[in-house]
Amino acid sequence: MSFRFDPIAIVHSCFKEKFGIPRQAGLIPEARGSLEVLPPYDRPEAFRELEGYSHLWLLWVFDALQPELETTAPGWRPTVRPPRLGGNRRVGVFASRSPFRPNPIGLSLVRLLAIDYATPGISLQLQGLDLLEGTPVLDIKPYLPYADRAAEARAGFAPEAPRQTLEVCFSPRVEAYLERQGTDWGGHLRRLIGQILSQDPRPAYLHRNPTRQAFGMRLYDLDIHWRCHPGQALVTAIEPHAGVARRELRPHD
Amino acid sequence: MSFRFDPIAIVHSCFKEKFGIPRQAGLIPEARGSLEVLPPYDRPEAFRELEGYSHLWLLWVFDALQPELETTAPGWRPTVRPPRLGGNRRVGVFASRSPFRPNPIGLSLVRLLAIDYATPGISLQLQGLDLLEGTPVLDIKPYLPYADRAAEARAGFAPEAPRQTLEVCFSPRVEAYLERQGTDWGGHLRRLIGQILSQDPRPAYLHRNPTRQAFGMRLYDLDIHWRCHPGQALVTAIEPHAGVARRELRPHD
Numbered sequence: 001m002s003f004r005f006d007p008i009a010i011v012h013s014c015f016k017e018k019f020g021i022p023r024q025a026g027l028i029p030e031a032r033g034s035l036e037v038l039p040p041y042d043r044p045e046a047f048r049e050l051e052g053y054s055h056l057w058l059l060w061v062f063d064a065l066q067p068e069l070e071t072t073a074p075g076w077r078p079t080v081r082p083p084r085l086g087g088n089r090r091v092g093v094f095a096s097r098s099p100f101r102p103n104p105i106g107l108s109l110v111r112l113l114a115i116d117y118a119t120p121g122i123s124l125q126l127q128g129l130d131l132l133e134g135t136p137v138l139d140i141k142p143y144l145p146y147a148d149r150a151a152e153a154r155a156g157f158a159p160e161a162p163r164q165t166l167e168v169c170f171s172p173r174v175e176a177y178l179e180r181q182g183t184d185w186g187g188h189l190r191r192l193i194g195q196i197l198s199q200d201p202r203p204a205y206l207h208r209n210p211t212r213q214a215f216g217m218r219l220y221d222l223d224i225h226w227r228c229h230p231g232q233a234l235v236t237a238i239e240p241h242a243g244v245a246r247r248e249l250r251p252h253d
Numbered sequence: 254m255s256f257r258f259d260p261i262a263i264v265h266s267c268f269k270e271k272f273g274i275p276r277q278a279g280l281i282p283e284a285r286g287s288l289e290v291l292p293p294y295d296r297p298e299a300f301r302e303l304e305g306y307s308h309l310w311l312l313w314v315f316d317a318l319q320p321e322l323e324t325t326a327p328g329w330r331p332t333v334r335p336p337r338l339g340g341n342r343r344v345g346v347f348a349s350r351s352p353f354r355p356n357p358i359g360l361s362l363v364r365l366l367a368i369d370y371a372t373p374g375i376s377l378q379l380q381g382l383d384l385l386e387g388t389p390v391l392d393i394k395p396y397l398p399y400a401d402r403a404a405e406a407r408a409g410f411a412p413e414a415p416r417q418t419l420e421v422c423f424s425p426r427v428e429a430y431l432e433r434q435g436t437d438w439g440g441h442l443r444r445l446i447g448q449i450l451s452q453d454p455r456p457a458y459l460h461r462n463p464t465r466q467a468f469g470m471r472l473y474d475l476d477i478h479w480r481c482h483p484g485q486a487l488v489t490a491i492e493p494h495a496g497v498a499r500r501e502l503r504p505h506d
């Protein structure tokens with residue numbers, strides 16, 4: 001017995017690579033993106049009255065799985081090492097939200113900002129994403145508080161959101177860059193970077209490696225560079241993503 | 254682009270047929286069942302530390318879909334008529350939790366009572382089910398309150414649980430039957446039947462049909478019979494399910 005599903009939508013996200021993506025939806029409220037609904041599902045009537053809901057479930061596929069450094073064999077394994085536990089303790093894969101699961105389906109609760117009925121096509125504007133650019137989405141469901149909210153839930157080794165462990169600072173050069181972007185875009189970038197870095201996106205094994213301090217991640221078409229000091233992340237540079245710059249230069253070569 | 258998934262578990266449920274199943278998980282707290290984990294996933298370490306969680310998400314497949322009476326063509330349709338809206342108003346399929354969706358994957362929040370590590374096999378004892386016997390399950394995830402709970406959610410046309418519209422009464426014959434079952438089993442049956450019937454499981458078009466008053470549903474290996482009167486459901490008989498009785502008799506024929 002086996003089931004086949006085709007994506008109904010594709011994610012467009014501020015996250016263009018894995019590094020920096022929060023480990024659950026909603027942790028980075030500023031993380032924006034959209035769903036591009038694929039034909040034949042891009043019909044306005046299929047979304048009728050969805051705008052009455054503030055939150056949606058997305059069911060999606062962990063499509064960008066790459067073997068992690070710690071994994072010696074690819075494929076499903078019965079236990080995983082949650083980042084929250086420092087990467088040392090093993091728990092059962094079904095006691096975790098790890099992407100390395102028998103059926104790699106993800107579940108994300110996101111906020112619905114707007115529905116764009118363009119011609120042609122439909123896209124849903126979302127907030128609180130934890131999804132990579134290009135993620136295939138299998139289903140969209142309205143969030144029903146009366147059925148989807150457990151009143152008094154015990155939650156084992158993950159009782160609350162990961163702590164914000166780093167204070168985020170911006171170098172004078174980066175401050176000047178953000179200033180030049182204007183209030184809307186500059187303010188959004190500042191909040192987005194601040195929310196991501198305050199949760200310290202480094203993998204657990206790098207927390208224990210004080211010799212490596214310089215990191216980079218891509219957001220939109222920008223490369224963000226920062227240095228980690230004890231208790232602090234200092235954003236040192238924001239510049240156009242190299243790959244994009246090269247592609248953009250090509251017509252003018 | 255298309256994805257293939259194999260079930261990791263199968264549902265064993267008090268619900269042996271569609272009629273009577275609540276429309277969301279958690280609405281019938283007394284609805285019990287279990288998940289039988291399928292090989293090769295029935296390894297104790299795959300569930301390590303899951304007992305620390307009180308609630309689980311099940312991702313499962315609407316496997317028992319049959320064309321509804323109102324459906325003239327099978328397959329996906331862009332709008333559906335939610336039972337909550339009386340079966341008259343059409344909303345978008347993605348604004349509903351209808352089973353008739355492009356990828357018929359269901360999402361249920363259930364309570365984990367216990368994990369049985371039998372030899373061989375593993376089964377999870379669950380409460381608050383909305384699942385039919387034999388439902389294939391694709392994934393089990395722990396419920397994380399900090400990520401899965403929307404604090405201030407607007408929920409369109411389904412802001413709260415469906416109202417309990419019927420008072421449930423038991424005939425003297427049924428009262429005597431429940432009495433004979435003892436406190437545990439008799440009490441469970443009484444609560445289960447009461448919770449199901451108080452929410453009036455009849456399809457909307459039958460609410461408007463006062464000539465049909467007698468109904469039956471199967472729970473476990475029992476057939477439950479009741480009559481609907483204005484504002485009231487009277488349970489008239491509980492008897493062994495005919496099919497089961499025949500099967501059980503066969504060896505003694």
